[in-house]
Amino acid sequence: MTETHATITPGAPVFPPGRYGRRREPDRRRPRLAALLAAVLLATLGLIAAKLYQQYGDPRYDAQVITYTEITDSQVVIDFRVTVPAGGSTTCVLRARASDGAEVGHEEVTVTARPGERRIDARHRLATSARPFIGEVVRCRPAG
Template sequence: MSETHATVTPGTPVFPPGRYGRRREPGRRRPLLLALTVAVLLGVLGLAAAKLYTQYGDPEYQGEMISYTGITDSRVVVDFRVTVPPGGSATCRLRARSHDGAQVGLVETTVTAGSGQRHVRARQEVPTSARPFIGEVLRCRPAG
């Protein structure tokens, strides 16, 4: 017996008999499982962000460029200021770049604040392999 408009409820699609197999019932939604999955995912991402922040984003160690002078074919002198915890030390990475943006010099230096001081002003020569155009402070991190 084939389906007719009298045997089918309005709005239900009509398919030829014997084709396309058996129609499945609409699936049951699981909002609790979705909410739990999202909560676990957010927790894992939060832990990863916290770990990366403590590893790379310590705000107590801030390097600030003051000036670069003494540019010759083989060096540049970088003046910079570092904020550290009171009486602490920091290792700063300084680099020199040529006019086309290529890195021509790189040096790491350690600076130490006096007792109770949070700011250290330092001057460091960066040896270069070609004539530099600029000297800059890349980053500062805890010494050690």
Template sequence: MSETHATVAPGAPVFPPGRYGRRREPGRRRPILPVLVAVVLLALLGLVAARLYNQYGDPDYRAEVITYTGITDSSVTVDFRVTVPEGGSATCLLRARSHDGADVGHLEATVTAPPGERHVRSRQEVPTSARPFIGEVLRCRPAG
């Protein structure tokens, strides 16, 4: 017959003393280490993201096509505006595509803003190998 203690709730298993090691005291555990590791990891990821954005992101050089005109069998004229740092210059890659979406011409154009201004408006003729349907500005980056 097993011995029952007055401190043990009815229906709870009774373990022989010292046989299974020390039992944990029930209570609230505070996960300080996992929270601390998560905070440090998020901070490191934020620093890496900021550094990569500063290195590869280029928000100061934005281009927008105003219009494309002068479509012939051998060229298209692209009128565009570029936002650069004050008095800066940019090299922009222009592309012409045919009606089926194929690239039919490319041109790199360098534009420079007047001193104290950030916007440059330019008109460039892109030579093509077939009749173009559209003229675009793919990207602009610092001139150099």
């Protein structure tokens, strides 16, 4: 004959007292530990990303197109402004695109700031293979 208790749901196993040891309560520390480890991992990855950006990124070379004018079938004139370290120089990649998005002109231009200045206002005539729709500064990096 087996012993049944009123608190046990039907179909649940009944273990004889003392035979299998004490039942463990669910551990509530593990979700906290997992959250703590995830937070430490995210903080570590954030620090690594910040260090790599400082080491390899070029945040000091910021370029903006002021205007693009004199659009013909074979050229576009691009006026742009670049922020560089004081008295520094930069090489910028200029590009012209047609109305369908195809690249019709591409050139690297090196510009230098006057001693003590950080902003360079430059103008460049970019030759194109077809009529451009827009002139752009793709990126700027340290000259060299």
